[in-house]
Amino acid sequence: MTCSRMLAVLLMLMALTLLASFYCSSTEARYEGKTVCGWFEEFRNAPVTFDGETVTSKCGPDGRELYSGDTGRRLPDPAMEALRALGPKSLPFLSAQLRVRETSLTRLYRECSILLPWSVRKILPGLKDRDLVRNDAINVLFGLGKDAEPIVPHLLAMLRQENEESFAFSSGLQLLGRLGAPDAEINRLVEEFSRSGKSKQAELILSALHHEGEDSKIKTVASQSRRQY
Numbered sequence: 001m002t003c004s005r006m007l008a009v010l011l012m013l014m015a016l017t018l019l020a021s022f023y024c025s026s027t028e029a030r031y032e033g034k035t036v037c038g039w040f041e042e043f044r045n046a047p048v049t050f051d052g053e054t055v056t057s058k059c060g061p062d063g064r065e066l067y068s069g070d071t072g073r074r075l076p077d078p079a080m081e082a083l084r085a086l087g088p089k090s091l092p093f094l095s096a097q098l099r100v101r102e103t104s105l106t107r108l109y110r111e112c113s114i115l116l117p118w119s120v121r122k123i124l125p126g127l128k129d130r131d132l133v134r135n136d137a138i139n140v141l142f143g144l145g146k147d148a149e150p151i152v153p154h155l156l157a158m159l160r161q162e163n164e165e166s167f168a169f170s171s172g173l174q175l176l177g178r179l180g181a182p183d184a185e186i187n188r189l190v191e192e193f194s195r196s197g198k199s200k201q202a203e204l205i206l207s208a209l210h211h212e213g214e215d216s217k218i219k220t221v222a223s224q225s226r227r228q229y
Helices: 003-027 036-044 078-098 104-113 130-161 167-179 183-195 199-208 217-227
Strands: 053-060 063-068
Touching (some): 167 199
């Protein structure tokens, strides 16, 4: 593909992406005048310094927390607090982030973007690592607590497409363990992985979602499926 053709494709993709961004921003819930997307981008671009101190982040079962790398004191995290305040209103946007995948078009978009100066590239939507986008969405969902429970079907759908080595797969399993899911849904997921030869994913699910006193169908399904291979 010639440079001129690549540039034309890039401009077309930019226009489509900006139109989609404009539509989303007009329909999204807002908090203090900023959309869910705006707060999510702020969450993803956590400050490196605060009042001259180095900032470190820790993502745990209650969401992300920011600390001073110099004194260890807890720092404010306006983006996480805003997303908590939005609560269930943020779920349509966050569920869409769980579906974000690399495609031939986004790959071309990335390849063509090298023609643009960094000052432009860094603000364009869709150029960020899409695996990390899903992982960051999961970290926000941890912070929402029980408000995130309706996301479980979308989380299961995401896990079905994940590579077991991705950040999103491991953090998604942790979130699923925290939110809970019906045994029937877990059974189905384990069986699908086992029957498609993805025994590693099935074993990781069993390990992450094991419940004390469990003699459920989950292990039976996995062992039966493994015997078929």
